[in-house]
Amino acid sequence: DVKVTQSSRYLVKRTGEKVFLECVQDMDHENMFWYRQDPGLGLRLIYFSYDVKMKEKGDIPEGYSVSREKKERFSLILESASTNQTSMYLCASSPPPRANTQYFGPGTRLTVL
Amino acid sequence: QQQVKQSPQSLIVQKGGISIINCAYENTAFDYFPWYQQFPGKGPALLIAIRPDVSEKKEGRFTISFNKSAKQFSLHIMDSQPGDSATYFCAAVGNAGNMLTFGGGTRLMVKP
Numbered sequence: 202d203v204k205v206t207q208s209s210r211y212l213v214k215r216t217g218e219k220v221f222l223e224c225v226q227d228m229d230h231e232n233m234f235w236y237r238q239d240p241g242l243g244l245r246l247i248y249f250s251y252d253v254k255m256k257e258k259g260d261i262p263e264g265y266s267v268s269r270e271k272k273e274r275f276s277l278i279l280e281s282a283s284t285n286q287t288s289m290y291l292c293a294s295s296p297p298p299r300a301n302t303q304y305f306g307p308g309t310r311l312t313v314l
Numbered sequence: 315q316q317q318v319k320q321s322p323q324s325l326i327v328q329k330g331g332i333s334i335i336n337c338a339y340e341n342t343a344f345d346y347f348p349w350y351q352q353f354p355g356k357g358p359a360l361l362i363a364i365r366p367d368v369s370e371k372k373e374g375r376f377t378i379s380f381n382k383s384a385k386q387f388s389l390h391i392m393d394s395q396p397g398d399s400a401t402y403f404c405a406a407v408g409n410a411g412n413m414l415t416f417g418g419g420t421r422l423m424v425k426p
Contacts, residue, residue, distance in 0.1 A: 241323060243403055243416040251412065259413065291357055301346050301407055303414060305357025
């Protein structure tokens with residue numbers, strides 16, 4: 202079974218802090234994704250990566266950056282957390298060539314005070 | 315601007331009833347339409363999917379109906395059970411194939 206793990210289930214940070222969210226997948230998938238989930242808005246894509254050191258902006262990249270130094274690991278970085286970044290963050294991975302079937306982690310509930 | 319619009323936002327159904335969730339899209343480049351199911355505390359998981367060359371796909375109690383001319387598709391859950399209570403997301407993939415666009419989600423509650 203594909204397993205996608207996220208470093209924290211719950212996280213509380215203060216405004217202005219730098220925040221790292223880590224995601225690891227064990228299926229050697231090329232594609233990895235970061236989403237945020239908000240009620241009524243569904244899942245919105247922040248960034249995705251189709252290979253090591255490659256990244257593409259999604260629909261809402263502002264205020265976020267990503268890092269993919271190893272194939273199995275994809276990190277989301279909030280350079281200076283703000284209260285409007287309080288959300289559920291979901292990581293996913295998928296095999297190439299398409300994003301048809303994505304495997305999601307359990308999510309990180311981030312609260313920025 | 316949501317490219318995939320989903321309704322209703324929430325739905326309450328009695329056990330044994332039919333749950334129906336609708337989605338509409340604008341982008342004619344979409345060529346794959348999956349539905350994801352998310353239980354509380356879990357990430358979404360693929361439930362069922364359809365391509366636009368067929369009008370219906372059935373897997374057990376779950377059926378997708380697809381209307382290409384209207385650019386609409388829907389999920390029907392027959393004989394709904396309390397264990398089906400979850401949030402459901404429709405989605406679409408374009409022919410570039412590298413991104414899923416999700417609808418806003420429907421929170422389904424099936425009452426015993």
